[in-house]
Amino acid sequence: MSTTISRITAVVAAAGLGIVTLSACGSSDSASAGGGGAASKTVTLVSHDSFVYSKAVLKAFEKESGYKVKVLKDGDAGQAVNKAILTKDNPQGDVFFGVDNTLLSRALDNGLFQSYEAKGAGTIKSEYRVDQDKHRVTPIDSGDICVNYDKAWFSEHKLTPPASLDDLIKPAYRNLLVTENASTSSPGLGFLLGSAARYGDDGWQDYWKKLRANGVKVVDGWEQAYNDEFSGSAGGKKAKADRPLVVSYASSPPAEVIYGDPKPKTAPTGVAAGTCFRQVEYAGLLSNAGNAKGGKALIDFLITRKFQEDMPLNMFVYPVVEGAQVPAEFTKYGPAAKDPETMAPARIAANRDQWVKSWTSLVLK
Structure with a gap:
């Protein structure tokens, strides 16, 4: 497979996430995975394999917040969600990103997330907001x-x-x-x-x-x-x-x-x-997160314009916050439906x- 084809596969498939049947998986200690205790300066983001980001943007968050971010990729979206559910009492991290609207009910019904209303949530377009009474998930992108x-x-x-x-x-x-x-x-x-x-x-x-x-x-x-x-x-x-x-x-x-x-x-x-x-992806603060304070700060960051405008050329998805810009190529060749x-x-x-x-x-x- 050529480099071009490999790159297109990686980025266009960012939302192309397989669905798998719930199966037994071993859990891992949240501290060893980077969750740490309440005072930990490391915050761990658990996601699917297609989570892609610009290192400079993530480093900007680390510099501003004082937290070190650890990203744990855990298979395709279905696999990652299922494993997160099975390990919710001893989670691998603090924040989960990548559960979409086709799987959201599975995560919510199994108590995967705790309540947190992100700072800046009011900038999220109204059509993407769900679970408004409990605020267990925050919309991050759409496709x-x-x-x-x-x-x-x-x-x-x-x-x-x-x-x-x-x-x-x-x-x-x-x-x-x-x-x-x-x-x-x-x-x-x-x-x-x-x-x-x-x-x-x-x-x-x-x-x-x-x-x-x-x-x-x-x-x-x-x-x-x-x-x-x-x-x-x-x-x-x-x-x-x-x-x-x-x-x-x-x-x-x-x-x-x-x-x-x-x-x-x-x-x-x-x-x-x-x-x-329309497919929408969400992030949530994991139940029993070791570093809930850091997890909240990270979720806040995911809906800033800095991160929202970084997503399109990394994951080929669209921002969900008002005013976030998309690349000219999106507007010209692939506008949202x-x-x-x-x-x-x-x-x-x-x-x-x-x-x-x-x-x-x-x-x-």
């Missing part, structure tokens, strides 16, 4: 799971790219789409939830029956779908992939531009704006497991 298309392929075949979920079941797009497994991949799950939000409890299964009849291909995860199956990505071109439609992110096109080698003058991929589902499908965490909690079970029986068998 849109959307179908991406290969511009060159559609131009060559003189076919208009799909613009909506409805379009994807039309005969013109037969055998063109690849998506991820909803039981093993966050974008795959997001795409399923988007269809449920669009067509309702009774209609989403009928939609997937039509999508399956129209030749949708399902693979385990984002990297395989985007780099091996999608003809529009740097990896897909190298692999001579033959699917010009893929479930990915609204931020994938600017990633192709920024990390292209050579850098293209325009994005080789586009976004079907009517296929998007104007009207994405959304779903309340409570509704996800009530239906997620059954929907995934039904989806698996319907699509994979």
